Amino acid sequence: MAPARLSAVIAGGGIGGLAVAIALARRGIEVRVCERRSEFPEEGAGIQIGPNGSRILQDLGVAEFLADKVATPDALVVHDGASGRELAQLPLGAWIAKRHGAPYWTAHRRDLHVALRTHAENDPRITLARASEIVSYASEPDGIAAIGANGEVLNASFLVAADGLWSTLRGSISGSSAKPHPLGKIAFRSVTGAGNLPSELVRNAVHIWLSPGAHAVHYPVNGGRDIALVVIVDNASAAEGWDAPAAADAVKGKIKSFAPPLRSLVESAQQWRQWSLYRMPPLPRWTSGRAVLLGDAAHPMLPFLAQGAVMALEDAVTLAAEVAASNGNLESALHDYERQRRQRVTKVAEASERNGRIYHMRGPAALARNTVMKVRSPERVIAGFDWLYGWEPRSC
Ligand SMILES: Cc1cc2nc3c(=O)[nH]c(=O)nc-3n(C[C@H](O)[C@H](O)[C@H](O)COP(=O)(O)OP(=O)(O)OC[C@H]3O[C@@H](n4cnc5c(N)ncnc54)[C@H](O)[C@@H]3O)c2cc1C
Numbered sequence: 001m002a003p004a005r006l007s008a009v010i011a012g013g014g015i016g017g018l019a020v021a022i023a024l025a026r027r028g029i030e031v032r033v034c035e036r037r038s039e040f041p042e043e044g045a046g047i048q049i050g051p052n053g054s055r056i057l058q059d060l061g062v063a064e065f066l067a068d069k070v071a072t073p074d075a076l077v078v079h080d081g082a083s084g085r086e087l088a089q090l091p092l093g094a095w096i097a098k099r100h101g102a103p104y105w106t107a108h109r110r111d112l113h114v115a116l117r118t119h120a121e122n123d124p125r126i127t128l129a130r131a132s133e134i135v136s137y138a139s140e141p142d143g144i145a146a147i148g149a150n151g152e153v154l155n156a157s158f159l160v161a162a163d164g165l166w167s168t169l170r171g172s173i174s175g176s177s178a179k180p181h182p183l184g185k186i187a188f189r190s191v192t193g194a195g196n197l198p199s200e201l202v203r204n205a206v207h208i209w210l211s212p213g214a215h216a217v218h219y220p221v222n223g224g225r226d227i228a229l230v231v232i233v234d235n236a237s238a239a240e241g242w243d244a245p246a247a248a249d250a251v252k253g254k255i256k257s258f259a260p261p262l263r264s265l266v267e268s269a270q271q272w273r274q275w276s277l278y279r280m281p282p283l284p285r286w287t288s289g290r291a292v293l294l295g296d297a298a299h300p301m302l303p304f305l306a307q308g309a310v311m312a313l314e315d316a317v318t319l320a321a322e323v324a325a326s327n328g329n330l331e332s333a334l335h336d337y338e339r340q341r342r343q344r345v346t347k348v349a350e351a352s353e354r355n356g357r358i359y360h361m362r363g364p365a366a367l368a369r370n371t372v373m374k375v376r377s378p379e380r381v382i383a384g385f386d387w388l389y390g391w392e393p394r395s396c
Contacts, residue, residue: 016295016312017162023320044109045189046228051100053310065115081211084259167297180278182238196268
């Protein structure tokens, strides 16, 4: 157990901020989560939670709040976008749960966020503050002073900046002025009723449709009652933010080259939102004194491996374990967290970027990709991701 006097201020009440709050509180640390918005952000569509993430949610005691909200897909079905032909059906469900001792879940981002928040609200060591934006911090002899936009000064042993892709604190902690830059792809997301899934498609599955310069992904959420849909297309223009509305007709216009079942599913969804994809080169450092970056603030993650939220969960439990074992040397604990996480997230980010290139291939490269997918053993393909899904925290 960590000494009782340790306390943390967390800037950002997203998935990473709430998860690290819970993980630290379990170690006996007093935590204040400062969320800039007046309400915790519950927008978003689907989130996939591989065994490396579901294991953490189970260990943190969050899974009980997700019981009727997650789905456990049996397979990942890859389609040629234009013909709809199945290229591969990779095992998830019982197969992957047995292999890694934890399930592969799909969920609505809102439900994951609500589960984390409900758990955090029930923990007396966690204070959740809304409309509380942290704009800077100052180092103190035995801690930090986090400075709010309203001039409020919050003292704590250390500061965790979990303030997302557009992090305010990234520059001062990392010493880098680098900003995320657009990838040239835009994502559209929506949710539709499970009854709208065309009958020819496998029901309880993650489906990926590959087309030149575009791909679509859909999977069950809300305990299988709904389907989350994402369509990602090459697109030069870019805008900040996660939640701009998109016209349904604009999305339909982007999927004309896809086979009828995917088009019919997309047409059943009424409300669309869009966000541009951004990438960032690795930062020179994630820690400065007693301030540390976590989640998207430390390492923005492209969505092609569906690991953005899970990497924030992994960060959370790693940071909490290091702080708890710090023996009073917090700065060294924060460095140890960074050292452990950096190599891992770099590998995941590279794999995600590679997937993005493979998904959007054109011409002969796409044909070669499809042939390889058809001949490879499905179990071997998923086993190739053991390094990803088999990750376990040292102790939680
Ligand atoms: C509204 C929203 C919708 C999303 N939708 C999807 C989706 O549909 N699919 C998907 O895969 N991923 C989505 N994501 C991204 C995904 O949730 C994150 O990539 C991942 O969970 C990492 O979480 P994070 O906590 O590091 O960052 P985020 O989840 O981005 O959380 C950062 C939090 O910090 C707050 N904040 C920012 N600056 C400050 C500050 N200075 N002081 C205090 N608080 C601050 C933000 O309001 C936000 O709540 C979404 C993120 C957001 C914020």
